[in-house]
Amino acid sequence: MNEQNDNAGLFGSGDEAPSNHSNNPHFNDLVAGITRRQILASSAALGSLAFLGATLPSLAEAGEQTVASQPLKRRNRLPFTAIPTSRADTISVPPGYKATPFIPWGTPITGRYPAFADDASNSAQDQAEQTGMHHDGMHFFPIDAQRGLGRQSDHGLLVLNHEYIDAPLLHPNGPTVVNGKRVNAEEVRKEINAHGVSVVEIRRNVRGEWDVVPSPRNRRITAATPMQIRGPARGHKLLQTRYSPDGKATRGTQNNCSNGYTPWGTYLTCEENWAGYFASADADMPRELSRYGLRSSSRFGWNTLPGDEFERFDATRKGASATADYRNEPNHFGWIVEIDPFNPESVPIKRTALGRFAHEGLIFAPAKAGRPLVCYSGDDSQNEYLYKYVSRDRYWPGFSHGRLLDEGTLYVARFNADGSGEWLALDITNPRFLKACLTARVTFADQGEVLINTRLAADVVGATKMDRPEWGAVHPDTGEVYFTLTNNTARTLADAANPRIANAYGHIIRWREQSRDHTGTRFNWDLFLLAGPQTDSRGPDGTALTADNTLASPDGLWFDPDGRLWIQTDMSGSQLSNGPFGNNHMLVADPRSGELKRFLVGPLGAEITGITATPDFRTLFVNIQHPGEGSTATNLLSSWPDGPGKRPRSSTVIITREDGRHIL
Template sequence: MQQLPMDGLTHGNRSPVTCELKCGSACAYPPSNPSTQQSFRDVVGLRLSRRTLLLGSGALAAGAVLPALVPTAGEANAARPAPSRGLPFTAIKPVPDTTDDLVVPEGYQWFPIIRWGDPLFHTSPPFDPSVPDAEAQEEQFGYNNDYLDILVTDRRGRHALLCCNHEFVNRSIMFPPRAAGAAELELLRALMAAVGFSVVELERSGRRRPWRYVRGARLNRRITATTPFRLTGAAAGNPLLQTAADPTGTRVLGTFNNCSGGTTPWGTILSGEENFHNYFQSNFPAGTPPTTPLYVQRRRYGFNLTRAGSSYLWERVDPRFNATNASYVNEPNRFGYIIEIDPHDPTSTPRKHTALGRFKHEGANVRVDADGRVAAYMGDDERFEYLYKFVSSRRFRPGGSRSARANNLELLTEGDLYVARFSGEDRADNANLGVGTWIPLVANGASVVPGMSVAEVLVFTRLAADTVQATRMDRPEDVQPHPRTGKVYVACTNNTQRGTAAGMPGADAANPRPDLDAAGVPLPGGNKHGHVIEITEDDDRVDATTFSWNLLLVCGPPGEVGNYFAGYEGPVSPISCPDNLAFDSEGNLWISTDGMQGIAYCDALFKVPLVGEDRGRVQQFLATPINSETTGPVIHDRDGSVFVAVQHPGDGGSWVAQQSFFPDYLDEREARPGDWRGPRPSVVQVIRQGPS
């Protein structure tokens, strides 16, 4: 097998294949943010709470005597059940990361709702991965499901829409090896048809019953790498977005590498285009001056500037993926946006909103305040990147009238764009860890960044954020406003280079790792396990330009110095690499992970209360199979259900040596002629058994 950049460098047993396919092995290369500005370090002693440890120099103090915050796995499992009306459970033990199983608490059962390759339409051919077929894949459920929502559409709770991203593909385990020529080109087209988005109708016989998908339903839809999109916002039509195939700069084909997302109050779905750099051939001739503007722009977004060919080789079937071609030099500028899809209208044209900026969007989640002002919160998922907020120029109009709908569908096309700067200054009342400022990049339709036009800010948003000296974060991924309190929760997944080498920014108040040894020297690994930040907008306004914030969680395995769980002093489940966030009807936070392999466990889903004596009490609800990632959690606790999208199971295998057989787990006695033996990324429902 070909040597991969992350071979020998991954965290624990994580597959280097996942690193290559998902983000182009970003951690094998220097961070794409070369800015040398100082991190905004803590200037006063900071208190995590009135009853716990002090922070020194913006990092969690090494050697501090901590309460027993993290027990052994057995102790965590023996803890009292997590209180909940609809989802009472006793935390499961962490599951070794060699396990090919989906593990749920006692009293619960899981069912796959839909799997990669399941036919969506009456005309869809049956699933047959032995013969890659692009037309077939366009009518089947896509690969590597990520963001997920289940929208119940009737009062009896018997009909719903499943809305789901498809982030990336892995040809090595999806299809048999192909020879050069027509068969190889058809395989590449099939891969292009396996990414994007799916909308699928569901039905069930009653509440607390399993959902099943409806083949041939009216609203079923596939969006792929070739589906037409419309660009909106101030950058639409700008020369930076024009190509030979689209001289208007307003029409883009396709979306891919979509990660998380959000559901808007007006009923549409948002999805974030994340590691788009991985799909374009973008090498420069040897000797190109590194100050060349195009070189600087591509370097800042992590493009591989030396390799002749992209990771996915789509340029072999579509010339627009060859960004070295002068006709398509701007094609990469047309990806990296928040897309908006109307799942209730399968004939609608999905849109890419330039007003929300271009970067490696994890997703976007919307909050509407009491005055109808609308904000979308977004993280840029890469080491040392930034946290953003967009505030709409228009106000939300409730109700289902035609005029309200028309207004709301324009909310994300025009507004102000901000980036966050965190400070460690303590507040006078000691109630919060720090304060922060939303620094404007675009305000009232004008650029606020010296030397950059509005279009340049929206297309090269990372460069704009560098200019105003925003705080460089540890991979800010999902950013979720709480549906009741309005507080905003930010999952910072990890950053293994935080303070580990010369030139790498050290710990600061909002990114408190790495830990220090007794001599004050950073420990190896930087921020390996990530943390979660809790933000409160001043005056509870989404258009506020200042905020206060706390560290909710500083994650890690049992006994690691510096772990913090919102002051909770009892046993908790080990947690590492928080990624996606969700809430239940009682206001509890749920966290899915992407990287628990670093502590030798399968990725998982956790529940964390946010108020009361259990605030910060982390309890593991489920674990997903070997090499997989737990994504897209949806919590319908009143129905006794939890949904997850199980992504990239068995990613380290091959067509002839699969490492996972999720979710079907056929054995030789059950297998029939033609049954395929391999993993199928799937959307799963976990249901509480017994009386309602």
């Protein structure tokens, strides 16, 4: 998510205000001693960039030579024509492909299956039975994948996030506000129900088209759905509220951006810019609120309505204890939430061992039988951190489940100037962590408090501030980890690794763990790509980007089964309205050769986000979020996907080849 709305009042930008005031070194301070040539050393002829601090064989050398050491002729791994930038209000894909809108906001999926009303007059209950607004992270579960396996490609569950809402479009004439307060409870309930997650059973019909299946598996999880809290913070005093005096239960998930999925076949939704949904009038907010950017007013004003369902968004201390009010309600958000998509009666679980921050997503290293499970997540805010979790117990296919995400060690990354890196444990039993706390004069009562205050714990150990860590992806063959650093316009000093002042363009970093199973604490890193115009960029091959692949604000990342990296952009403001980039788009990179091409361009004002595919790789699902961003009922800035005069609607797009073959 990369909104840049200057409206500071209700319904304004959902981006968290920077709240990291620690003295930890910024990423650019750490790499000042590295030359641009070292970082972007091109080895396209060998098929791979060299990792800093080590001489590594290229992928081409390692896997594509004959017995006689003669290189094999490589097939074209990007066999499509790069498409140009565009500012048209449509979806553009290469010749030979087609893109079909699917399950847009308001599609009936459960309950009474209420039809979408073009004038947005649907009720709050209708919205609870329709797909939510602003589609984001997503995963396709084959219908035979209940144990984590599954190869069926014509029938499955499509599970997707709904990150936030455009309130002016959600209601016929926008939201009702009187003297800065919300006064219509039905409107706010509809907004709450437009958030969360949709589980949609889909099947390919005899014509090869995808249909929604009326199914008991279809489900909406919203910002009001009852949930359980598990892991080290379960039952903590900082989670006690009027609704949950024992701190073990909560309601709802919201601002769900990217996602993840487990080896045992469950969905993980990730709570990102949740802090703006709450308000506190307390002048002395505790660190678990102030370090996460809570303010005296909230983004949507839900807290201004009477009634328990709305008062929970007011974190002001009002009662004699935490069980008498909602001072701790914000501590129920910022977690990874596990959902069993195959069991509509299951209760979603917030897994606290994975830390509390603005989670962009959660990606897993290759799961190996008999070894601990490893996963990564980024904190999407300026100058925040990258994290890794290593389970205490070992993963066993067919037997392991969500408890692996309850007991383990959370680490935060430090990137060193010589191209090495270190994972720093956020563990109250770790002597190094305790020493860092003593030096910083910061105390934590227990591990639960460490995880509720994950950002502060990371400050204490000296993690490296990064430029808005967003989506991650792990190469299916090499295990290399890639993360987008979308942008940081607050930068005032340039250096080798971040060579632009006020970095509006962003870049992609990658690292290789020194341990084969990813459980170790050392890694080597380099930069995969510096986004920007042709005059200020470097592609995966070490050369400047061209008209075929210029991009800015890289956000979504995904590896396809053949190890190609799909990159989605989330530009806004002037980057969309003028300059070389056009509308937001999606590109494909071949890390072996360094080749990069633009594959898709979206409609006006939209972010390209969320991507998944069927196992046979003949259907690609991509999400188009907030087309016509900034639209109102009387000023529609896009009419995609329904056509002239219709409200723009976030939607999934189904991409296939016209000849029915594999996508690539």
